[in-house]
Amino acid sequence: MSDKPVPARPTVDLRSFTPARVALGRSGASLPTKPLLDFTLAHARARDAVHAAFDAPGLVAGVRALGLGASEVASRAADRSDYLRRPDLGRQLDAGSAAALADGATAPCQLAIVIGDGLSAAAVHAHAVALLQSLLPLLREGDAVAIGHVVVASGARVALGDEIGAILxxxxxxxxxxxxxxxxxxxxxxxxxxxxxxxxxxxAARNCVSNIHRAGLSYREAALKLVWLVREGLAREVTGVALKDESADRAPRRIGSALPE
Incomplete structure (x- = not known):
């Protein structure tokens, strides 16, 4: 064994590997001014994202520009305050939206797409349409996946998509x-x-691809994972804990283009 001492790696090196707040230093018993101001700004941006207004008509226009039909619905959460206090209301369509969606439903489809504001309307405004631009060509390759029209949902929690998908x-x-x-x-x-x-x-019945943003998962990477999960999920007739993402190791099965009767 070598007797040479192993050079110490300063904690500050960690900053090159993670966006987490590490090696911030200190001023007496407190943080230095700059890290404190950075934290305060990041916290303010997070709060603003939660309370930002949702531009549903703008998203509908963006989706239609991609050649898809689109409509608006709303959950039972009457306003943002209601939405944050009552997660259960964000999982259910309001009566008018459910009726309008049922009246407008046409033939069943293999895949319904829902865009919901969730806890960051800013994320949806920034990335939803751009992600669809990367995803749609992949879904149309080979055995094209039959896509229904897109639903833009205000006051939405993830489970709101279940009711929408069932109606469609x-x-x-x-x-x-x-x-x-x-x-x-x-x-x-x-x-x-x-x-x-x-x-x-x-x-447990869902698969999730998360952290899609400019400093996280790219649109192309997310689209490749999603198209694999969509095709393999339709072929196996399952999602969730029974379907693992193996998109890096294998191609999805053929699903055929016909819908079951």
């Missing part, structure tokens, strides 16, 4: 939703997939 007769629902803001990423988008959606399902 979709075999699978993809929910794009703003994730809970963090101090390093107030605009992170999450994508949740659920096979055979219906009210009452738990998160």
């Amino acid at each position: 007769g979709a075999r699978m629902v993809l929910m794009l939703i703003g994730e809970r803001p963090g101090l390093s990423a107030p605009d992170s988008l999450g994508a949740y997939l659920t096979f055979a959606p219906k009210p009452g399902l738990t998160d």
